[in-house]
Amino acid sequence: MAETATVKEAGKTKEPLFGKKEKALITDPLNDNNPITVQVLGVCSALAVTSLVYPSIVMAIAVIFVTSFSSLFTSMLRNYIPKQVRMIVQLVIIASLVTLVELTLKYLNYPIYKQLSVYIGLIITNCIVMGRLEAFSMANKPWRSFLDGIGNGLGYGAILIIVGLLREIFGKGSLFAGSGIAMNIIGPSPDYWINTNESFLFGWYTNNNLMVMSAAAMFIIGVLIWIQRSWNKKLVDVS
Amino acid sequence: MSTRYVITFVTIMTAIVAVLLTGFRQATKAQAELNEDIFNKRAILSAVEDYLGEGVTVASLTDDAVMNIFQTQVEQVVVDASGQVVDGMMADDIDMAKEKKKPEPQRKFPLYIYSEGGSKYYILAVRGTGLWDAIWGNIALKSDLNTVVGATFDHAGETPGLGAEIKDNPAFPAQFKGKEIYTDNGRYVSITVRKGGARDPEHEVDAITGATVTSDGVSDMLYDGIKNYEPYFDKVKQSSQLITQ
Numbered sequence: 503m504a505e506t507a508t509v510k511e512a513g514k515t516k517e518p519l520f521g522k523k524e525k526a527l528i529t530d531p532l533n534d535n536n537p538i539t540v541q542v543l544g545v546c547s548a549l550a551v552t553s554l555v556y557p558s559i560v561m562a563i564a565v566i567f568v569t570s571f572s573s574l575f576t577s578m579l580r581n582y583i584p585k586q587v588r589m590i591v592q593l594v595i596i597a598s599l600v601t602l603v604e605l606t607l608k609y610l611n612y613p614i615y616k617q618l619s620v621y622i623g624l625i626i627t628n629c630i631v632m633g634r635l636e637a638f639s640m641a642n643k644p645w646r647s648f649l650d651g652i653g654n655g656l657g658y659g660a661i662l663i664i665v666g667l668l669r670e671i672f673g674k675g676s677l678f679a680g681s682g683i684a685m686n687i688i689g690p691s692p693d694y695w696i697n698t699n700e701s702f703l704f705g706w707y708t709n710n711n712l713m714v715m716s717a718a719a720m721f722i723i724g725v726l727i728w729i730q731r732s733w734n735k736k737l738v739d740v741s
Numbered sequence: 742m743s744t745r746y747v748i749t750f751v752t753i754m755t756a757i758v759a760v761l762l763t764g765f766r767q768a769t770k771a772q773a774e775l776n777e778d779i780f781n782k783r784a785i786l787s788a789v790e791d792y793l794g795e796g797v798t799v800a801s802l803t804d805d806a807v808m809n810i811f812q813t814q815v816e817q818v819v820v821d822a823s824g825q826v827v828d829g830m831m832a833d834d835i836d837m838a839k840e841k842k843k844p845e846p847q848r849k850f851p852l853y854i855y856s857e858g859g860s861k862y863y864i865l866a867v868r869g870t871g872l873w874d875a876i877w878g879n880i881a882l883k884s885d886l887n888t889v890v891g892a893t894f895d896h897a898g899e900t901p902g903l904g905a906e907i908k909d910n911p912a913f914p915a916q917f918k919g920k921e922i923y924t925d926n927g928r929y930v931s932i933t934v935r936k937g938g939a940r941d942p943e944h945e946v947d948a949i950t951g952a953t954v955t956s957d958g959v960s961d962m963l964y965d966g967i968k969n970y971e972p973y974f975d976k977v978k979q980s981s982q983l984i985t986q
Contacts, residue, residue: 553901584747591754598758602765609769612776673902714902 519645527649531657534736538661539727543629548662549719551621553673556681558666560614562659564603564622566652569631572596573651576639583640592635593626600625617680630654665722673713778833779804782811785853788864788881788891791918792857816854822846824972837868837877850969853879860884865970869962872954874898876907876962880917886974889932892917894959904955916946922967929971931964 518524537543544565551561572595576583583591604622607615615622625631634654639647670677675688688707712718731737786807787799793810802810817832822845832851840848853864861884868877874897881891892914894907907913920932921943930944934956939945948956 582750584750587747587751591751594754594758598762601762605762605766605769605773608773608776612773612780616780711902715900 524646524649527646528653528656531650531653532660533657533730533734536657536661536730537630537633537654538658538723539730540737541630541633543633544658545723547621547624547628548658548665548723549716551618552662552665552669552719553714553716554617554670554679555663555666556678557614557617558662559659560607560611561618561621562655562662564600564607565625565628565630565658566655567603568596568599568625568628569634569655569658570648570651572599572631573634573639573647574644576635577642577644577647580640588640589632589636592632596631596635597626613680630658661723661726664726665719668722669713669718672710673718675707675709779807781833782807784893784895785864785879786810786855787893788879789855789857789862790891792855792862792890794857814856816856818852818854819849820852820970820973821850822848822969822972824970824974824976826973832866835866837866838875841868848969852970852973855881862890863970865967867962867966869958869966871896871899871907871958872904872952873900876955876958878907878914878959878962880963880967882922886977887921887923889917889920889922896955899955900952903949903952906949906952907955907959910949913946913949920944920946929968931960931967933964934960 531537535541538545538548547561547565552558572592575595576592579591579595600623603625604615607618607622634651638650642650667677670679671688676684676686678684783799783802786793786802790799793799793802799807819827819830819832819835821827827849830849832853835849835851837851840850851866855862855864863882863884863886865880865882866877867880868875870876876894876896876899878892878894880889882888883890894914896905896908899905899907901909916939917932922929922931924930924944933941933945934948935945936948936953936956938947
């Protein structure tokens with residue numbers, strides 16, 4: 503009796519609900535192990551959907567949902583999934599969650615569904631999701647896998663939103679275009695976007711069309727990687 | 742793990758996922774279809790945005806207001822290739838992508854007639870090909886069936902910042918306002934998107950820099966698309982002449 507009790511207690515103290523390790527699962531992907539800037543995964547969608555902030559935010563939320571819940575479900579099933587069809591089972595989990603996201607967007611906000619178009623469906627092939635399932639969820643308990651999923655989704659989303667902010671401000675002169683709080687930030691054309699208010703700053707600014715194109719995201723992500731490495735010495739390859 | 746286990750596992754899992762997704766889809770289907778319908782109706786109304794009323798933009802209309810305009814002010818007509826009105830069909834029922842695949846004499850075209858303050862505006866649907874994929878749009882004509890009062894364009898996959906400007910930059914469709922599709926002596930010329938800048942102020946608009954293929958696609962789409970309605974226009978003009986005589 504006494505023995506089992508101590509084992510139970512030990513088990514409890516070993517894995518608190520939200521201890522240091524759990525916290526690291528969330529914070530690590532934001533910086534030291536960022537899926538985009540460090541692991542260089544999921545770059546395709548990061549280039550494609552970040553020309554405006556609002557779709558970037560929606561995409562980030564969608565990916566956080568898919569990474570966290572696919573990690574949770576895969577981890578719950580990890581001892582039952584036959585090794586031979588491991589990847590296919592993971593793919594079924596991811597694909598059904600992505601379909602859920604797609605249906606929900608159609609239901610809640612059709613214009614944004616149209617705008618994100620194929621990229622919602624392409625979350626299925628986003629390497630971050632599959633990568634985390636293979637590397638983490640197949641070997642860890644559900645709660646931790648769930649946190650790891652959220653962390654990686656957040657790390658991906660953070661980069662998406664930073665890139666989206668820069669591209670929209672300098673490419674369109676606006677912010678949150680397409681949403682209810684669209685506003686014009688810089689540039690002379692207040693009615694460029696249907697919903698914008700009067701322009702109030704930098705009326706001389708001419709929108710930079712390069713920023714609207716996917717290539718700009720490539721440069722911005724490159725610069726972000728550069729900034730992150732010069733500031734976070736852990737990431738610098740000493741060899 | 743035995744093959745039997747693998748097969749059982751996969752079958753059960755697929756069944757559960759299928760049931761869940763089908764259920765969710767059924768639950769959200771009605772609203773999703775309504776959303777799509779309103780999205781398309783907004784696109785049609787943006788062609789006559791200037792005539793929606795003082796200070797009213799399509800974006801400022803609520804979903805209910807959009808449906809209301811379609812019920813009270815929009816007449817939906819389907820015309821066939823010979824200009825006859827097809828009885829018992831709504832313009833909403835026409836899928837332009839499917840019509841394009843049919844042989845020309847069998848094609849049907851949607852026509853929305855918007856009435857505001859005693860005048861009628863004819864909103865035509867056109868569809869063509871851009872650089873990468875399909876492009877489509879709506880052109881609104883005055884009741885003289887010659888002067889354009891508005892245009893909207895959309896695309897499946899044109900390049901952002903270049904070809905996608907036909908939709909993203911309101912200055913592009915705005916150029917079409919006031920252009921005419923017939924010359925003064927009645928020859929059909931449509932509206933041309935001219936690379937290097939419009940030369941003929943009545944029938945040409947400026948192309949988009951760096952998007953020549955998309956711009957030419959818009960020209961072709963307009964020429965072929967508006968032409969489809971010509972037999973119908975002739976009939977409308979004839980009947981209105983009969984009335985005036």
